[in-house]
Amino acid sequence: MTDTATLKAEATELILSKRLFAVRLPALVLLYLVYVTFAFDIPGLAERARMDNARALVADSYSYKTHVTRDNRSGEVTIAIEGERKGTYPPGEAPDWVTLGEETVIDLGRGHVVIYTDRGMRYDIPGYGVIEAMPTASRGVVTNLGNELPDWISVSKNRLAITTEAGRVSVTRNRTEVFRYFAGWELFFFSLDSPYHGHGLVDIVAGPRIDPARENLAGAWADFWGNPMWRHGEVAWAIFETVLMAFLGTMGAALVALPLAFLAARNFTPVMAIRFAVRRVFDFVRGVDALIWTIVLARAFGPGPLTGALAILLTDTGSFGKMFSEALENVDERQIEGVQSTGAPMASRYRFGVIPQITPILLSQVLYFLESNTRSATIIGAITGGGIGLLLTQAIITQKDWEEVSYYILLILAMVMLMDWLSGILRRRLIKGR
Amino acid sequence: MTELSNAGGPAVPDIRADYMALTRRRRAYSGVLLIVFVALMAAGFQVADDRNAGGFRDGLHNIFAFPAQVIGEAVEKAALLPGHLVKFFPALVETINIAAVSTLVGALAGLVLSLLSTRGLARFPRLIPLFRRIMDVMRAIPEIVIALVLIFVLGGGPVPAMIAIAFHTGGALGKLFSEVNENADLKPVEGLESVGASWIQRMGLGVMPQVAPNYLSYALLRFEINIRASAILGFVGAGGIGYELKNxxxxxxxxxxxxxxxxxxLFGAIVFFDQLSSQYRDRLTRGRGAP
Structure with missing residues (x-):
């Protein structure tokens, strides 16, 4: 009977301790999160956050604006997409919603019309009325507005700004500007100076020759590939460089690690000292980490894809070495003995007894690393200066071309998912047999 | 030697010839594959070398120049070293905190996502493909993308890095967790269902005890990876030891x-957590109490 009693007591104690654990663990996690909340100053985050940046980023990533600018001193009107030199319409040309002439008429759609008069500006807003503004040298910007203004109009001595759902107007002493927003990415296929701008795919493939000097398809491809705003050719190269870094790094690491792994495996290298030394080398290159290798190698080789590839190679030699040697320690000795019993020499024993056993494991690990290194190569590229990572950081640092940032992000996503898919297919084919 | 009865079947020499032909063909394929692979490596190396600012050959000579410079200066000012170690320790703690929080948050997200995307356990079986795609996308986004965008919006500091790493971790762990879930025994779940347990109770009491050791082991491995990631992100402006290193x-x-x-x-921290987690993972996979 005492047996049952002790058993019961033990069980009760066990359940109690498990219950306590079930409470303590979440409590500990919660406590840690509270500590981190203050360590990371999350309460102060709201102040530091720049919501206007976020809005600009989101708006820019799916839309673009066209600037219609008049220099109020010379009276010259320029129309430029995103206000960039590369997106400027040639003088005398305009999109169909702008009528150039004595008075420039800008149709913002939905009934909103802005007219640049001789010296001033007139904006007809449906449901509100007509706003007139005249920039003058002595009295700043003179308007017909009263004192009671809605919050989408702001006026001061030297500046008038109106934001409506159709666009934005700003008048200062020096210039009058209208911004009209459009959905999509501007000039993605052809820039304005290309003869193919404004032509559809059908026109280019089946229509008459557009540029007399060139074949339609070849010319269109050349203009698309060399688009000065989006630089498709360079971006494609950058993607290729990133994949190349991952490929060279991963495969190189596997090739270096395989022979070394034999030296680190207990059953192939009986000498303890060698094993120990090789293992510490693996630990060292792995522990130093890709970040430090990148910095060190960038000093020697300069920025570029080779540096990134070598950094990946060094780090992964450590990881592969560790994994391969573990795989080697788990090989089945009987197969090697079987080969040996036929009188096979050393090399044949490894070739037919060991390699077939570990190939599936090795290949699956290598392919898995190849995929994950594509992501690492993006980051390493940002540090060492190569590949799509560099383009992305540059585009983000300029803080202007968010549509390019979102384009690069989409490309990176596509690249990583493609590599993921590819390595998955290869893994299945190589390991499970065809 | 007596001939084995092989009447009606192909003669032994035929089988042998077929086998040899097959072997030869396979060898030829392997040979071609090997040649293609070597050519790819060589060409890739050539291209990378061409596009690099400095060549491989020239760089190889001064590969030790920079480490030598650093070590030389460190030895020269060896007396200052302990002071520096103390000075930068808080930055290291920040880096490790980023990794720990993002592993924690990512593991929680991965846990929920994995349960929602495992057949037999999912709360909404029709939505399994949706949750799987969500995890794929989360996994595919490199941390640096989210980190850089968030640094622009939230300003520099540990929070953008934390969110970025947690996001990626959620996807990566979610996939591994759902592989674990697939091997879980469904009987406890059915038992709990028969007594009217809710979905959360079924998962918490029926599935979690089965999968927790594997989950923990994967999460530890991820923590190790995340320390490296958070150091790298610091280098692009997200705080912690990477930022100090860049300066x-x-x-x-x-x-x-x-x-x-x-x-x-950094080296010490990585090696330390590497050893710690590999030891702990060993214990988890080999069962409690094992040395």
């Missing part, structure tokens, strides 16, 4: 002793 490095000569101290700290 010390870009200052150039004169601050290399600080760089050496940071190298040491």
């Amino acid at each position: 010390a490095i870009s200052w150039g000569q004169g601050k290399f002793d600080e760089a050496a101290a940071i190298f040491l700290l």
Whole structure:
């Protein structure tokens, strides 16, 4: 009977301790999160956050604006997409919603019309009325507005700004500007100076020759590939460089690690000292980490894809070495003995007894690393200066071309998912047999 | 030797010839594959070398120049080293905190996502493909993308890095967790369902005890990876030891002793957590109480 009693007591104690654990663990996690909340100053985050940046980023990533600018001193009107030199319409040309002439008429759609008069500006807003503004040298910007203004109009001595759902107007002493927003990415296929701008795919493939000097398809491809705003050719190269870094790094690491792994495996290298030394080398290159290798190698080789590839190679030699040697320690000795019993020499024993056993494991690990290194190569590229990572950081640092940032992000996503898919297919084919 | 009865079947020499032909063909395929692979490696190396600012050959000579410079300066100012180690320790703690929080948050997200995307356990079986795609996308986004965008919006500091790493971790762990879930025994779940347990109770009491050791082991491995990731993200402006390293490095000569101290700290931290987690994972997979 005492047996049952002790058993019961033990069980009760066990359940109690498990219950306590079930409470303590979440409590500990919660406590840690509270500590981190203050360590990371999350309460102060709201102040530091720049919501206007976020809005600009989101708006820019799916839309673009066209600037219609008049220099109020010379009276010259320029129309430029995103206000960039590369997106400027040639003088005398305009999109169909702008009528150039004595008075420039800008149709913002939905009934909103802005007219640049001789010296001033007139904006007809449906449901509100007509706003007139005249920039003058002595009295700043003179308007017909009263004192009671809605919050989408702001006026001061030297500046008038109106934001409506159709666009934005700003008048200062020096210039009058209208911004009209459009959905999509501007000039993605052809820039304005290309003869193919404004032509559809059908026109280019089946229509008459557009540029007399060139074949339609070849010319269109050349203009698309060399688009000065989006630089498709360079971006494609950058993607290729990133994949190349991952490929060279991963495969190189596997090739270096395989022979070394034999030296680190207990059953192939009986000498303890060698094993120990090789293992510490693996630990060292792995522990130093890709970040430090990148910095060190960038000093020697300069920025570029080779540096990134070598950094990946060094780090992964450590990881592969560790994994391969573990795989080697788990090989089945009987197969090697079987080969040996036929009188096979050393090399044949490894070739037919060991390699077939570990190939599936090795290949699956290598392919898995190849995929994950594509992501690492993006980051390493940002540090060492190569590949799509560099383009992305540059585009983000300029803080202007968010549509390019979102384009690069989409490309990176596509690249990583493609590599993921590819390595998955290869893994299945190589390991499970065809 | 007696001939084995093989009447009606192909003669032994035929089988042998077929086998040899097959072997030869396979060898030829392997040979071609090997040649293609070697050619790819060589061509890739050539291209990378061409597009690099400095060539491979020239660089190989001064590969030790920079480490030598750093070590030289560190040795010269060896007396300052302990001070530097103390000075940069808080930055290291920040880096490790980023990794720990993002592993924690990512593991929680991965847990929910994995349960929602495992057949037999999912709360909404029709939505399994949706949750799987969500995890794929989360996994595919490199941390640096989210980190850079968030640094622009939220300003520099540990929070953008934390969110970025947690996001990626959620996807990566979610996939591994759902592989674990697939091997879980469904009987406890059915038992709990028969007594009217809710979905959360079924998962918490029926599935979690089965999968927790594997989950923990994967999460630890991820923590190790995330320490490296958070150090790298620091380098692009997300705080922690990476940021200090960047400052010390870009200052150039004169601050290399600080760089050496940071190298040491980072290396030590990575090796320490590497050993710790691999030991703990060993214990988890081999069962409690094992040495």
